[in-house]
Amino acid sequence: MKHFARYILIMISLHFTPGSQAQTVNEPQNNSADWSKPYEPFRIAGNLYYVGTYDLASYLVVTEKGNILINTGLANSRQQIKKNIERLGFKYRDIKILLTNQAHYDHLGAMAAIKKETGAQFWVDAGDTAEVRSGGATDYELSFAGVSFAPIMQDKILKNGDSIQLGNTTLTMLHHPGHTKGSCSYMLDVKDNNRSWKVLIANIPTIIISRKFAEVTDYPAIKEDVSYSLTTMKDLQFDIWVAAHASQFGLHKKRKPGDPYNPAVFADRKGYNQALENVWKVYKEK
Numbered sequence: 001m002k003h004f005a006r007y008i009l010i011m012i013s014l015h016f017t018p019g020s021q022a023q024t025v026n027e028p029q030n031n032s033a034d035w036s037k038p039y040e041p042f043r044i045a046g047n048l049y050y051v052g053t054y055d056l057a058s059y060l061v062v063t064e065k066g067n068i069l070i071n072t073g074l075a076n077s078r079q080q081i082k083k084n085i086e087r088l089g090f091k092y093r094d095i096k097i098l099l100t101n102q103a104h105y106d107h108l109g110a111m112a113a114i115k116k117e118t119g120a121q122f123w124v125d126a127g128d129t130a131e132v133r134s135g136g137a138t139d140y141e142l143s144f145a146g147v148s149f150a151p152i153m154q155d156k157i158l159k160n161g162d163s164i165q166l167g168n169t170t171l172t173m174l175h176h177p178g179h180t181k182g183s184c185s186y187m188l189d190v191k192d193n194n195r196s197w198k199v200l201i202a203n204i205p206t207i208i209i210s211r212k213f214a215e216v217t218d219y220p221a222i223k224e225d226v227s228y229s230l231t232t233m234k235d236l237q238f239d240i241w242v243a244a245h246a247s248q249f250g251l252h253k254k255r256k257p258g259d260p261y262n263p264a265v266f267a268d269r270k271g272y273n274q275a276l277e278n279v280w281k282v283y284k285e286k
């Protein structure tokens with residue numbers, strides 16, 4: 001019955017997404033070299049690890065019931081993420097739940113392939129369901145690129161405040177739209193031998209439109225969404241924070257390859273406030 005329901009869902013989505021059956025993926029090619037450059041995986045805090053590339057952050061939450069992977073980079077990030085997970089001593093196939101900060105090709109490029117290889121479930125913020133199913137072709141800004149990542153069928157739709165629980169760890173999804181319609185952050189508590197850490201995996205609501213807000217007719221709520229996210233995010237309380245791009249939270253200023261375990265380097269409220277402030281500046285221009 002469960003399979004039957006999924007089959008129906010796929011058929012409906014094909015029907016409303018013309019050509020999705022035979023579509024080719026055209027991943028944009030003029031990307032920053034830092035997106036594809038390898039980076040050593042490391043333990044951020046407790047059972048949270050960095051397994052992404054030099055700039056495209058991917059996070060692994062390790063539990064006794066399997067693991068959660070957040071963000072999958074470009075299509076060519078798959079091998080790096082897999083290698084990074086194994087280098088830390090974990091099993092790639094132990095991924096049970098896949099999440100993303102946002103439905104863009106630089107975070108979902110390898111998602112469909114990783115989902116297929118691991119059999120993990122993909123859970124997504126309600127606002128991004130059309131974009132993940134169309135491979136970005138329905139995106140209000142990046143649709144010019146057509147299908148920019150392999151389309152993904154979600155297994156579960158998440159709403160603001162929903163819990164994602166696996167083993168001893170619970171993540172809370174926070175709806176922070178504006179960059180995409182279903183951009184979101186995750187909050188979780190992790191523990192090491194010394195203490196517990198409240199961690200925010202943030203989606204900074206950067207504004208990528210070349211137009212003014214008023215001209216974005218395919219996402220009329222964009223202005224309100226960015227303003228809502230910036231305001232809400234300003235009030236969040238946490239011990240340490242990271243983000244979808246390493247450059248957004250200054251990973252390479254805070255940590256050098258080979259550095260020992262030290263979650264405290266990511267306790268940077270000032271940098272977080274500044275990142276939000278930078279978006280406010282662009283907001284006012286738009």
Ligand SMILES: [Zn+2]
Pocket residue numbers: 102104179
């Ligand atoms: Zn993006």
